Amino acid sequence: MAPGWRPRLVLRPALPRVALASSNGRIGQRAGISGRQLHVDHRNRLTQFWVPPPQVALKDAKQNEESHAKLVRAGFFRQAHSGVFHMLPLGLRVQDKIEALVDKHMRSIGASRVALSSITSAGLWERSGRLGSVKPELFQFEDRKQAKFLLAPTHEEEITELVAQSVHSYRDLPLRLYQITRKYRDEMRPRYGILRSREFIMKDLYTFDTTVEAALATYEQVRAAYAAIFAELRVPVRVARASSGDMGGDLSHEYHLAASLGEDDVASCRACGFAGNTEITHIGPDSRPARSGDDCPDCGAAGSLQVERAIELGHTFYLGTRYSEPLNVRVQGDQNTPATSTITPLMGCYGIGISRILGAVADHLADPTGLRWPRAIAPFEVAVVAAGGSPLAQVAERVYDELTANTETRLDALLDDRPAASLPYKLKDADLTGYPVVVIVGAAWRRSTATATDSSAPNISLDGLCEVQCRQLGLRQDVPLSELKTFVSGLLAQL
Amino acid sequence: MAPGWRPRLVLRPALPRVALASSNGRIGQRAGISGRQLHVDHRNRLTQFWVPPPQVALKDAKQNEESHAKLVRAGFFRQAHSGVFHMLPLGLRVQDKIEALVDKHMRSIGASRVALSSITSAGLWERSGRLGSVKPELFQFEDRKQAKFLLAPTHEEEITELVAQSVHSYRDLPLRLYQITRKYRDEMRPRYGILRSREFIMKDLYTFDTTVEAALATYEQVRAAYAAIFAELRVPVRVARASSGDMGGDLSHEYHLAASLGEDDVASCRACGFAGNTEITHIGPDSRPARSGDDCPDCGAAGSLQVERAIELGHTFYLGTRYSEPLNVRVQGDQNTPATSTITPLMGCYGIGISRILGAVADHLADPTGLRWPRAIAPFEVAVVAAGGSPLAQVAERVYDELTANTETRLDALLDDRPAASLPYKLKDADLTGYPVVVIVGAAWRRSTATATDSSAPNISLDGLCEVQCRQLGLRQDVPLSELKTFVSGLLAQL
Numbered sequence: 001m002a003p004g005w006r007p008r009l010v011l012r013p014a015l016p017r018v019a020l021a022s023s024n025g026r027i028g029q030r031a032g033i034s035g036r037q038l039h040v041d042h043r044n045r046l047t048q049f050w051v052p053p054p055q056v057a058l059k060d061a062k063q064n065e066e067s068h069a070k071l072v073r074a075g076f077f078r079q080a081h082s083g084v085f086h087m088l089p090l091g092l093r094v095q096d097k098i099e100a101l102v103d104k105h106m107r108s109i110g111a112s113r114v115a116l117s118s119i120t121s122a123g124l125w126e127r128s129g130r131l132g133s134v135k136p137e138l139f140q141f142e143d144r145k146q147a148k149f150l151l152a153p154t155h156e157e158e159i160t161e162l163v164a165q166s167v168h169s170y171r172d173l174p175l176r177l178y179q180i181t182r183k184y185r186d187e188m189r190p191r192y193g194i195l196r197s198r199e200f201i202m203k204d205l206y207t208f209d210t211t212v213e214a215a216l217a218t219y220e221q222v223r224a225a226y227a228a229i230f231a232e233l234r235v236p237v238r239v240a241r242a243s244s245g246d247m248g249g250d251l252s253h254e255y256h257l258a259a260s261l262g263e264d265d266v267a268s269c270r271a272c273g274f275a276g277n278t279e280i281t282h283i284g285p286d287s288r289p290a291r292s293g294d295d296c297p298d299c300g301a302a303g304s305l306q307v308e309r310a311i312e313l314g315h316t317f318y319l320g321t322r323y324s325e326p327l328n329v330r331v332q333g334d335q336n337t338p339a340t341s342t343i344t345p346l347m348g349c350y351g352i353g354i355s356r357i358l359g360a361v362a363d364h365l366a367d368p369t370g371l372r373w374p375r376a377i378a379p380f381e382v383a384v385v386a387a388g389g390s391p392l393a394q395v396a397e398r399v400y401d402e403l404t405a406n407t408e409t410r411l412d413a414l415l416d417d418r419p420a421a422s423l424p425y426k427l428k429d430a431d432l433t434g435y436p437v438v439v440i441v442g443a444a445w446r447r448s449t450a451t452a453t454d455s456s457a458p459n460i461s462l463d464g465l466c467e468v469q470c471r472q473l474g475l476r477q478d479v480p481l482s483e484l485k486t487f488v489s490g491l492l493a494q495l
Numbered sequence: 496m497a498p499g500w501r502p503r504l505v506l507r508p509a510l511p512r513v514a515l516a517s518s519n520g521r522i523g524q525r526a527g528i529s530g531r532q533l534h535v536d537h538r539n540r541l542t543q544f545w546v547p548p549p550q551v552a553l554k555d556a557k558q559n560e561e562s563h564a565k566l567v568r569a570g571f572f573r574q575a576h577s578g579v580f581h582m583l584p585l586g587l588r589v590q591d592k593i594e595a596l597v598d599k600h601m602r603s604i605g606a607s608r609v610a611l612s613s614i615t616s617a618g619l620w621e622r623s624g625r626l627g628s629v630k631p632e633l634f635q636f637e638d639r640k641q642a643k644f645l646l647a648p649t650h651e652e653e654i655t656e657l658v659a660q661s662v663h664s665y666r667d668l669p670l671r672l673y674q675i676t677r678k679y680r681d682e683m684r685p686r687y688g689i690l691r692s693r694e695f696i697m698k699d700l701y702t703f704d705t706t707v708e709a710a711l712a713t714y715e716q717v718r719a720a721y722a723a724i725f726a727e728l729r730v731p732v733r734v735a736r737a738s739s740g741d742m743g744g745d746l747s748h749e750y751h752l753a754a755s756l757g758e759d760d761v762a763s764c765r766a767c768g769f770a771g772n773t774e775i776t777h778i779g780p781d782s783r784p785a786r787s788g789d790d791c792p793d794c795g796a797a798g799s800l801q802v803e804r805a806i807e808l809g810h811t812f813y814l815g816t817r818y819s820e821p822l823n824v825r826v827q828g829d830q831n832t833p834a835t836s837t838i839t840p841l842m843g844c845y846g847i848g849i850s851r852i853l854g855a856v857a858d859h860l861a862d863p864t865g866l867r868w869p870r871a872i873a874p875f876e877v878a879v880v881a882a883g884g885s886p887l888a889q890v891a892e893r894v895y896d897e898l899t900a901n902t903e904t905r906l907d908a909l910l911d912d913r914p915a916a917s918l919p920y921k922l923k924d925a926d927l928t929g930y931p932v933v934v935i936v937g938a939a940w941r942r943s944t945a946t947a948t949d950s951s952a953p954n955i956s957l958d959g960l961c962e963v964q965c966r967q968l969g970l971r972q973d974v975p976l977s978e979l980k981t982f983v984s985g986l987l988a989q990l
Contacts, residue, residue: 035665035705035829038605050607050672052661078657080612081644086657087610095610110533112545115582115590117575118613118677119634119694139614139644141636143693144681149576149634151646162573162581166547170530171915177545182613182677186639198638199614210530334530420666 039417043400044380046416050089051075066261067363068193070371074433076358076379083190083198090433091358093379095201098354099180101232101376102203105225111176111205116158118182122148124157128326137185139198151184156323156349159206163345164329170210173331173345174218178205180354192261194359195311201354208324208345210331215346219251219318222350226255226314229352234374234495235364237313240266240275251318255352256310259363266310267294271301278307311360312353319347362434365472371434372472375495380414382488383435387423387442396441398460402485403439409489431471436495437488440467444478470495534912538895539875541911545584546570561756562858563688565866569928571853571874578685578693585928586853588874590696593849594675596727596871597698600720606671606700611653613677617643619652623821632680634693646679651818651844654701658840659824665705668826668840669713673700675849687756689854690806696849703819703840705826710841714746714813717845721750721809724847729869729990730859732808735761735770746813750847751805754858761805762789766796773802806855807848814842857929860967866929867967870990875909877983878930882918882937891936893955897980898934904984926966931990932983935962939973965990 040048052075065073072078076091087095103113122140125131131138139151152158159177167175183202190198205222209215223239230237235257242252254277256266267290268275274296278289283297290297294305321344323329330342337343357377365372375381382403386396400415414435416426423442430438448465462482469476470491479487535543547570560568567573571586582590598608617635620626626633634646647653654672662670678697685693700717704710718734725732730752737747749772751761762785763770769791773784778792785792789800816839818824825837832838852872860867870876877898881891895910909930911921918937925933943960957977964971965986974982 035668036670038669038671040603040605048605048607050609050670053664053667078661080653080657081614081616082642084612084614086612086653089607089609092608092610108535110535110543112543112584113587114545114584115587117579117581117694119576119579119679121576136639139636139638141634143634144631144683147577158575158581162575166573169548172548173530174533175531175545176533184614188639199612 043397043404044412044414046414047418049414052078052088065368067366067371068195068261068359070366070432071193071359071362074371074429076362077194079193083187083196085194085197085199090379094358094373094377095354097377097379098357099201099203102180102229102352102354105229106176106178106203106205108228109176109221109225111178111207114159114177114179115181116152116155116162116179118151118184119149120152120155120158122150124161125150128157128160128323130157137187139184139186153183153185154202154349154351155179155204156206156319156347157327160323160327160329160347163208164324164327167208167329167331167345169332170334170337170343173208173210174214175208175345176205176218177207178203178350192359194355195261195363196263197355200356203352203354205348205350207348207350208329209347210333210343210345212320212346215318215320215348216251219316219348222316222348223253226316226350226352230255230313232376233357233361234376235361238266238268238275238310240268240277242277242280242315253316254312255314255316257313257360257364258308259311259360260309261360261363262309262311264310264312265289265307267291267305267307269296269298269301269304270306271296271304272299274298311356311363313357313360314350314352316350317348319349321346323347366434367471369471370432373434373436375436375492378412378436379433380435381412381492382437382439383414383416383430383433384439384441385416385423385426385430387440388419388421392441392445393417393419395445395460395464399439399441399466399481399484402481403488405485409485411485411488411492436470436472437491438469439484439488440469442467448478448480538892538899539907539909541909542913544909547573547583560863562861562866563690563756563854565861565927566688566854566857569866569924571857572689574688578682578691580689580692580694585874589853589868589872590849592872592874593852594696594698597675597724597847597849600724601671601673601698601700603723604671604716604720606673606702609654609672609674610676611647611650611657611674613646613679614644615647615650615653617645619656620645623652623655623818625652632682634679634681648678648680649697649844649846650674650699651701651814651842652822655818655822655824655842658703659819659822662703662824662826662840664827665829665832665838668703668705669709670703670840671700671713672702673698673845687854689850690756690858691758692850695851698847698849700843700845702843702845703824704842705828705838705840707815707841710813710815710843711746714811714843717811717843718748721811721845721847725750725808727871728852728856729871730856733761733763733770733805735763735772737772737775737810748811749807750809750811752808752855752859753803754806754855755804756855756858757804757806759805759807760784760802762786762800762802764791764793764796764799765801766791766799767794769793806851806858808852808855809845809847811845812843814844816841818842861929862966864966865927868929868931870931870987873907873931874928875930876907876987877932877934878909878911878925878928879934879936880911880918880921880925882935883914883916887936887940888912888914890940890955890959894934894936894961894976894979897976898983900980904980906980906983906987922964931965931967932986933964934979934983935964937962943973943975 077085077087080086180203207218238256240254242254265278267281281290283290283294292307293303295302296304324345333343384396384400386392403411403413444465444467464481465478468479572580572582575581675698702713733751735749737749760773762773762776776785778785778789787802788798790797791799819840828838879891879895881887898906898908939960939962959976960973963974
């Protein structure tokens with residue numbers, strides 16, 4: 001094999017011939033250094049799940065540590081370049097759960113999942129008329145033949161082009177297509193970690209209908225799906241009008257979560273529930289942006305407006321023919337439509353920031369002790385933590401198996417089986433990481449099983465007590481193993 | 496809201512105000528055109544799963560149609576730009592199954608999943624010394640501050656940098672990290688559809704060990720995992736030496752599938768099982784590339800070499816300190832190591848082309864009638880197809896529910912519920928798409944249940960016969976509903 005670069009699946013690494021005795025020759029001659037143990041079984045073991053050390057650097061934990069710093073310190077992700085991040089196993093699990101949640105609700109409205117290319121052509125964006133206006137935010141490049149491309153920040157152009165080529169009859173509509181993929185924007189000021197990054201995951205849904213009424217009904221169905229998604233996240237998301245709200249006007253809504261790191265100001269009325277971005281919520285004869293204490297512009301309640309910093313997690317837009325017209329989507333109508341006439345489908349586009357939900361929910365729920373995940377997107381629902389020592393490690397495995405037994409309510413558990421870490425260290429680490437529920441196999445277990453024979457491979461008593469901790473509910477309680485799963489499931493149902 | 500571009504999550508589409516009566520005003524005034532029905536329930540319904548029409552264009556089906564054309568015609572994916580593809584729902588399901596299969600085997604060897612950024616910096620590639628040699632194949636670009644970036648074709652540099660920053664002790668090794676993400680290469684000649692594209696999905700695993708012995712043991716474990724992956728795919732993958740094979744030399748192996756569209760020539764020995772890329776398998780005193788009929792260079796068997804076109808699905812490399820040395824990965828050794836000395840970890844890198852498996856397996860198994868998927872990565876394991884007419888549509892739902900009942904062997908089924916399509920059309924479509932097993936609710940059912948009362952909502956008899964077809968096994972058989980699931984499971988176990 002010739003060394004160096006060849007046009008192949010795997011990039012040859014231009015590999016020098018390496019003698020068996022490496023630069024670590026001395027080490028290489030020995031039988032091996034016993035470091036990390038690879039122990040693969042059916043359990044989610046923290047020793048097998050890479051979290052970069054140190055997970056708990058107490059000296060770094062400042063009083064007012066930002067949620068972003070907690071996420072990095074706990075090992076959810078790491079910055080690779082300005083505004084560009086590597087997701088590590090913990091962060092990837094949260095991201096996967098957010099994706100699965102969004103996925104479920106997209107399917108519930110009959111949407112089909114696709115995965116469009118990240119590479120898109122500058123020519124297509126010229127045809128839609130957007131290339132000029134958004135240029136500074138685009139990563140653009142040329143291929144070896146000087147063809148112009150860009151990394152797509154969103155996919156209205158590509159999806160419309162795909163549908164224009166694939167769909168030719170009213171029988172193929174309505175159509176709802178979505179994807180959950182990486183998007184790219186060359187932000188002027190990347191900041192707040194993954195809340196405002198240059199490479200990020202977004203869910204984008206595009207809908208195509210034959211009539212305005214049907215398109216607006218679709219819009220309402222998507223709004224309902226968004227409400228269901230945010231309800232499962234159990235964080236208070238405000239739906240703000242992002243337009244005058246005239247039917248058929250530039251109808252759109254923003255979905256905001258109150259967050260100290262937010263970039264928007266959202267005014268909401270305590271009386272009627274009205275909410276609006278202050279950018280468009282103008283008050284009084286001089287039409288200034290709304291402030292806390294203003295009268296509600298919707299119901300008129302005196303002094304009922306409250307303005308909060310918030311971060312946008314999603315957006316819904318009614319597009320009409322904004323893209324279908326210039327990109328030539330035309331379908332045949334039914335037998336009641338003159339054969340010579342065609343329909344230009346009415347579109348909607350609907351985004352949810354997956355990476356942004358990760359960062360914003362972390363920010364919204366974190367307390368000084370650490371992160372606190374809602375059950376729906378926690379990296380694990382429950383962590384089983386054992387005090388050191390082999391007998392309790394065995395008990396912890398049994399406790400883990402009880403929690404994850406394959407019944408209707410199989411819990412998503414993690415076993416903290418690090419042999420060298422102390423119990424206080426493990427608990428501090430669990431607090432930082434933010435598992436909704438922590439189950440401790442320690443003092444309570446020892447106390448409650450003290451009368452049992454002290455064998456090295458003990459029969460594990462179902463009466464043995466585990467200490468259950470839940471920071472979000474402010475709870476610590478000793479629970480017998482026989483009731484543990486029911487008890488923990490009951491807690492999780494509230495989280 | 497100001498129209499036009501703003502730095503936000505969702506790109507504002509520079510939306511013109513659209514009157515309720517759109518350009519399709521006449522249509523918009525009517526109650527709606529009855530086109531596609533959105534009918535969401537627990538079943539995988541073909542009507543809810545977007546496959547762009549027409550799925551079966553008989554006039555396009557040439558005698559020697561390439562597998563790539565079949566994949567496009569059946570709606571697995573569409574080309575967006577030269578060498579760049581949009582995955583459609585059918586293709587995405589296959590891709591997801593390949594990913595899940597690879598994922599399972601990566602976890603079996605204790606590897607942790609990450610997701611590194613696609614954007615990587617030119618500076619990092621300069622430090623590893625690769626930037627110059629691979630330049631023509633890279634998509635490179637600058638951000639708004641003229642910082643130089645590229646779209647990563649592979650991630651040795653980024654992962655090594657991440658580990659250098661995160662890992663400092665022998666206790667954190669061995670470490671096995673992998674990802675399944677999009678990769679980018681500006682191919683000189685993109686061709687053969689997704690077999691050689693410019694944006695593609697690859698699994699890449701990177702391993703870090705403290706000794707050469709441990710690193711070589713890791714290499715063998717990964718080889719075993721690769722063998723298990725390809726065994727589940729049930730296609731004959733040849734493992735070819737891609738180096739002289741000296742232990743500790745530039746040890747690497749290629750994993751090839753015989754395919755007419757292949758880009759490699761692989762020589763294999765019928766006697767001893769030796770296999771090698773002809774690029775490095777040289778014969779005779781003049782050291783020319785091996786040809787069919789040559790003597791085996793390994794066992795010497797006369798005339799036993801056979802040379803075939805093949806496509807590379809994966810590659811394993813022992814890297815030694817090729818990247819860990821220049822990118823400064825250093826870890827502390829244990830108490831037997833002098834405190835002043837550090838260890839430079841020994842690395843391996845291991846790729847599997849996910850998109851390429853999709854294209855290559857399709858090519859390897861396709862016959863003139865259509866695609867033929869192995870069970871492990873079929874978009875659906877079994878398609879239930881009903882002849883038109885409401886009573887049989889109801890029976891088909893019951894048949895689907897029997898197959899997918901939540902027992903130990905839950906099958907992954909699809910219900911072809913298109914009301915307007917004829918049975919012959921549906922079957923031709925199923926043949927093109929390549930479901931491993933097709934269950935027909937039609938003539939056999941009618942015949943076998945003719946004595947039953949002809950109610951519009953009939954009691955569905957477990958004695959009713961379904962016709963089961965399996966092209967790969969050359970089988971057509973009538974099977975009573977009561978035995979259907981066991982029978983179909985038995986077929987799938989062979990596929």
